[in-house]
Amino acid sequence: MxxxxxxxxxxxxxxxxxxxxxxxxxxxxxxxxxxxxxxxxxxxxxxxxxxxxxxxxxxxxxxLMGQRGGTEPLALDIGxxxxxxxxxxxxxxxxxxxxxxxxxxxxxxxxxxxxxxxxxxxxxxxxxxxxxxxxxxxxxxxxxxxxxxxxxxxxxxxxxxxxxxxxxxxxxxxxxxxxxxxxxxxxxxxxxxxxxxxxxxxxxxxxxxxxxxxxxxxxxxxxxQRTKFDAWWNDQLKAAAAPASEEAKAGAELFIKRPCVMCHTIRGTPAGGRVAPDLTHIASRQTLAAGTLTMSRGNLAAWIADPQGAKPGVHMPMVELDGDQLNQIVAYLEGLK
CATH class of the missing domain: 2.60.40.420 (Cupredoxins -  blue copper proteins)
Known part of the structure; x- marks a missing residue:
């Protein structure tokens, strides 16, 4: 025991x-x-x-010392x-x-x-x-x-x-x-x-x-290190990379046509919203939703498809997208490094 x-x-x-x-x-x-x-x-x-x-x-x-024996309990010991x-x-x-x-x-x-x-x-x-x-x-x-x-x-x-x-x-x-x-x-x-x-x-x-x-x-x-930090800053100052694939190009066009453009900024595009995070280089970050999800294609798709499922109460609304449209937007955002 x-x-x-x-x-x-x-x-x-x-x-x-x-x-x-x-x-x-x-x-x-x-x-x-x-x-x-x-x-x-x-x-x-x-x-x-x-x-x-x-x-x-x-x-x-x-x-632990206790009361000394033979003493009067009420007697006053001046010392x-x-x-x-x-x-x-x-x-x-x-x-x-x-x-x-x-x-x-x-x-x-x-x-x-x-x-x-x-x-x-x-x-x-x-x-x-x-x-x-x-x-x-x-x-x-x-x-x-x-x-x-x-x-x-x-x-x-x-x-x-x-x-x-x-x-x-x-x-x-x-x-x-x-x-x-x-x-x-x-x-x-x-x-x-x-x-x-x-x-x-x-x-x-x-x-x-x-x-x-x-x-x-x-x-x-x-x-x-300072040199690496300076290189990061210079890269981040660049406008968003142009979509490389047909799927990503379709995603870029879809992004501009959907409500995403009202909240987010992607420099180099018409997207200029100021009430949500800047997405110009979103794929270079380690996480999504302020550290809630690690950055990956699957988590990016899950976040776009159902933000309330990952972060209940978040102000990002759910945008109606079919499977192909979701994949197109994810392909576009994945290229923003």
Missing amino acids: RSLASAAYATACLLCLQGCAGWQSALDPKGPAADELAWLIWFFTGLCTLVWVLLMVTLIAPL AERRKLRMVGAATALTAMILIGLTVLSFFANRTLAAIGSDAALTIRVTGHQWWWEVRYEDATPSRILTTANEIHIPAGEPVRLLLTSTDVIHSFWVPSLAGKLDLIPGHLNVLDIKADRPGVYRGQCAEFCGAQHANMGTFIIAE
Whole structure:
């Protein structure tokens, strides 16, 4: 029985520790902001554990010591009362010192976080929608301003400034491995500075309940070497690729004739909708529907045919298409890389 209990305890510990790593864990930092926050979390946790242990010892010790025999229960021991008063005073002073110390630590941590983006060369505006992320890369040259969706590419090892806002309700942007969470508020602009120490893919999530599909409002920050990032940006600035096959050409014509054109933009075509994600290079993304589905021909077809089936409550309407028409549109969108 004892060995079974030990095995169960070890298994429970391992399961708990699984939450301390991975691409969406605040305890697995991959950037200076996350490092500072993780250190603060561990320090607060250790200190609070120590305080709890001391408090339990203080409470349990008198119970174990018991009442000394032969003493009158109602008799007042002046010496003991003074010792108790000194203990309470010392505990009060220690509590005040701990609170002041934690406040000072928080202040210096905030100062460190604020300094991360002081020399940021790249500014990205992230706008929250129900339920996806609009990503706009700012640039002094208007022709180099880029708008995409849900995936945020950044150069590894360089600070990046994110300008956060929303068009509908309050959302919250959180990529635990890179930075803390910050709200996106309609009509207000918040600033979040991030930096990825090394190339990689870091998953983020909306951390503020924002409606039916809050749980399916994910994002990915893709950090890559500067040369690779510049090449990606230049490719994304290009207009949509012309359809290569007859099926794709038929899909392009069908896309323009159907309601899709009222919501989505595909640069280089008459499609100029602004209320849904830009699809100019949709096939270059890793996921669909803000991280809900992995990018594949089958998932693309399923998403177009029945968006409510994959993401109930999403604002994308169902468009009536027969099998051939669906395959044509999918063939067209697959070529938008």
